[in-house]
Amino acid sequence: MVSSTLITTNKEPIATYRSYQEAQKTVDFLSDHGFPVKGTLIVGVGLRSIEQVVARMTYLRAAGWGALSGAWFGLLIGLFFAIFTATAMPQIAVVLYGLLWGAVAGAIFGLIAHSVHGGRRDFVSESGLVADKYEVLVDSDHAAKAHELLGKTPH
Known part of the structure; x- marks a missing residue:
């Protein structure tokens, strides 16, 4: 350093x-x-460190953010498995299947993660240095x- x-x-x-x-x-x-x-x-x-609160974290918002991040992960996994399929139609199906199940798993994980916090951090914020x-x-x-x-x- x-x-x-x-x-x-x-x-x-x-x-x-x-x-x-x-x-x-x-x-x-x-x-x-x-x-x-x-x-x-x-x-x-x-x-100075500044944290601006932008929204309240609700179960719906937690599920939505979880679904979005899970969809990205599912898309990545679907693309990886699509490499090993022979024709285009099954490749698209594998990618979409990965996307769908990633979103579902992410939404479930988001709900569980939010409920585990037990109301201790029920807001969404952006942090920065000024x-x-x-x-x-x-x-x-x-x-x-x-x-x-x-x-x-x-x-």
């Missing part, structure tokens, strides 16, 4: 932004104007050129 102090030792911050997209635009701008962007860093400062600000860091040797180029950035 590389230490962050080793990565940032010869780096200098040239700009700070509230969003990642703004920092990304700056690096893109520098690249478009011939700046050597290799080794440039976009560093998120003040990281930073308070984003710094663009460049090699110290090239910081003056970056500042010069960013002076031309339209605001």
